[in-house]
Amino acid sequence: MKTLLGAFAVLLLIGSNATGRKHKMKTRMLGKTNMFLADDPLLEVEPIPPDTMIGECSCKCCENAPADLIEPPPLCVNDVMVAVDSSACFRDHHGRMMRFLKKLVRKIGRVDDIEYGASKTRLGLMQFSSDIENPIELRSFEDYTNPASAKNLQAEILERVNGLRFLGEGSFLNKALNTTVDNFRNQPRPDPILDDIAPTTPRKVLILMTNGKSHPDVTMEDIDASIAGLAEAGVVVYPISVTRECHGVQTVAWNEGLCPATGILNSLAKVGREEGSSFLEMTSHETTTELINALQVY
Template sequence: MKVFLAVISLMVLMQTDATGKRHKMRTHVRNVQGDDPLLEVEPIPPDTMIGPCSCQCCENAPEPLVAPKCANDIIVAVDSSACFRDHHSKMMRFLRRLVRKIGRTPNIQYGGDETRLGLMQFSSDILFPLHLSSFEDYTNPSTRKGLMNGIDEAISSLGFLGEGSFLNKALNATVSHFQNEPRPQALLDQISPTTPRPVVILMTNGKSHPSVTMDDIELSIAGLQAAGVTVIPISVTRECHGVQNEVWNEGLCPDTIILNKLAKVGRGDSSTFMEMKSHD
């Protein structure tokens, strides 16, 4: 309390001293007014006062920078050919966890100005149970939870196809789907200058029907590269290191040459394919 009172006293003292000095100055001015006519002129204060308490310097400050959202168009392509009959349920469980993980990851969550997801099944037929333009281009439902529930329902509808696998046709179909289902211009304007990146997550073993040649696959890979697509291949089974095992006997050993070729599309020469079991 004593300190507080001392501070108040000091402030009053300083104010009184300043008042006295101003009074003496006025008296002196009155005494010399007759000698100097300029003293009778009233000073005109400036229109704008600039000082340490002025905010004028901040009036034209630029808007804070906001990082653009990461816009991706992702197609998950699932090989549903006959050799995966006994693996279908496991592939669906992996797929469900994968799309949930995408939806919960910052900067790539689902939304019209963020990530759109398409689902494709392929064997001798090619189906799109979920298009990139679904949910009104991922704007309705407006919540991420609502979109994830809709995607989950689409996964639940995926049945097993069977028959042979035509990987080249599946790869070509992804390029066509990206081109045929672009985002509306209004949404593109919202996410400018970010350009949506096309990505294919491919669940397969790289095997195809005997009629599909390496030249067919190479031609499809060239089409992916020309379209600027990034490919992330995921092998359904682990790489085989010998012929005396169940996977080899079932014809499920991944074609590592084709999978590694696909892994380099949009990701660089050092990229390799992943294995579903190692991430299951």
């Protein structure tokens, strides 16, 4: 019995010494670690907290940043005068001219940017020969406010085009050009509309259906003075030859005096446009498309 008790006491003593050595070793290791950490110079630097805390649903980096400025596209605001030569030489072409005119009216009405309305396109219509008639004024339809919809305005315009009669007699082109300038000057848009579309200024556009010929009483000096008046008034001119350009003296058009006066038409085409601009032809399938594209470029 005494032998067993003695053996048990020896075992307890051995276990106690082992635990003590482990504790001392652990303490010694921690001491060394603390010694190294205490020597680290970075421990003396205090961290600088970030100005912006980023986390789930907490990003504030763009809180006070101004919104990106998106400039709206420029408005296409056109005052369009369509001047139709209704002199005697176009008696046989009147029907084709009216079909072209109605096609143009419909195409303008189909394009959102340039459809009819007080703040978009106003269209005036003039017929000229020795007399001048204005079936549609730029201020018609209560300055293009009544009817209110572009579709109904187009219907009203087409109804008046359908009622156009052939005039006949001689062509006084200079009078037509001078009257165009007067129409633009005397029929501006109302001030409230101009305020709404500011800073855009309505563009003055003349679409001229003729061959450039005039009554013998009209001189080149008269025509040149009228062209200068258009340029001074800031009008952009798109002349449209009713018949094709003649390239020989044996054609029917030549014999009937219908060949376009290309010099006069090209002089008109340069008014408000690039120097190399030239007249268009009514018989070309591309002419109405070119006109629509021109009205959309501001």
